[in-house]
Amino acid sequence: MKRDLILKYADTSGKGIEVAPYFNPVLTKRDGHDLLIMDVFDTETLRDRVRDDPLIDSARATEIEEVDLVGDASRLGEVIARAGLAGSIDYIVSSHNFEHLPNPILFLRGAAEALAPGGVLSMAVPDCRASFDHFRMPTRLSDWLAAYHEERRQPSPETVFDSAANQAAYMRDGKPTPGCNLAFDTPAGFEPDRNLAQAYAAYVTARDTPGDYQDVHCNVFFPESLELMLRDLRHLGLIELDVIEVSPTRGLEFFVHLRKPTTPQDTSDAAFYTRRKDLLIAMSHQLGVAGFGLGPGAVLRRAITGRLNTWRIRLKNRRKAHKTP
Numbered sequence: 001m002k003r004d005l006i007l008k009y010a011d012t013s014g015k016g017i018e019v020a021p022y023f024n025p026v027l028t029k030r031d032g033h034d035l036l037i038m039d040v041f042d043t044e045t046l047r048d049r050v051r052d053d054p055l056i057d058s059a060r061a062t063e064i065e066e067v068d069l070v071g072d073a074s075r076l077g078e079v080i081a082r083a084g085l086a087g088s089i090d091y092i093v094s095s096h097n098f099e100h101l102p103n104p105i106l107f108l109r110g111a112a113e114a115l116a117p118g119g120v121l122s123m124a125v126p127d128c129r130a131s132f133d134h135f136r137m138p139t140r141l142s143d144w145l146a147a148y149h150e151e152r153r154q155p156s157p158e159t160v161f162d163s164a165a166n167q168a169a170y171m172r173d174g175k176p177t178p179g180c181n182l183a184f185d186t187p188a189g190f191e192p193d194r195n196l197a198q199a200y201a202a203y204v205t206a207r208d209t210p211g212d213y214q215d216v217h218c219n220v221f222f223p224e225s226l227e228l229m230l231r232d233l234r235h236l237g238l239i240e241l242d243v244i245e246v247s248p249t250r251g252l253e254f255f256v257h258l259r260k261p262t263t264p265q266d267t268s269d270a271a272f273y274t275r276r277k278d279l280l281i282a283m284s285h286q287l288g289v290a291g292f293g294l295g296p297g298a299v300l301r302r303a304i305t306g307r308l309n310t311w312r313i314r315l316k317n318r319r320k321a322h323k324t325p
Helices: 001-007 044-053 059-062 072-081 104-114 141-151 155-164 196-208 223-236 270-291 296-325
Strands: 016-020 035-037 088-096 115-126 166-173 176-177 188-192 242-246 252-260
Touching: 001 115, 001 252, 044 059, 044 242, 072 104, 088 104, 104 115, 104 141, 141 223, 155 196, 223 242, 223 270, 242 296, 252 296
Parallel strands: 016 035, 016 088, 088 115
Antiparallel strands: 115 252, 166 176, 166 188, 242 252
């Protein structure tokens, strides 16, 4: 099912790239797909990492596809240019990689450079509300702009601190799990880590002496917040990718589909700002709705309260009428 959702708009009969699939690729070369695998590590390094990880069955090392393009995913455009593949890719698949990127705008620009006109970038992304990022605030466009203009190559100390200080586990039957299902679970099930002092100490050290790359979720989103940023970037001319669809969340993830245009799109201010307002209002409902008394059951409570107030006024007026000489 997930495979069908992430490949919904991809023409898999063409030439594709899968970004950092590790031991769980969406598509495989052995099934006959014309596919290039990209990762920051080469094949043997990835297989060694699986064998050395006590939480992963070492037999899964055999499921790792041969890596064709070695490089930082944020610098996809540079890797593609070196390989002489610019403008020749029909689809790019990225599953649970985008949130790790320290420079998402650069990745999106590189994807557009790699894709042929009409080509599609398809991504599976965790919804922060349903994952261990539950208590983190959504990433802002200004965060992305800073990373892009500073040519950031690794997570900032502030990003690493935010991840560590606000990480949580969803407790199910007394056991920690990576996340929940928004359709039937309750946020009360999230238990935040108790490591604020340690996170701050690590932050101070990193500020004074930057160390090795730390892999964290640099970006946290839910569907409306990510769609808003993507549309803003397109309107600003910073990316050349149109939004096809950003799906609702299923379980703890949602799916993002972008296309390199073949013809000019409607870029009028009116159309853009109409959709932008809709997304901003949707974000307001997701983030601050309870503060406006619009949480679950509020509409019913307001209706009942309004009806009771009406009856009270009518009763008061009747009593006044009876007292009138």
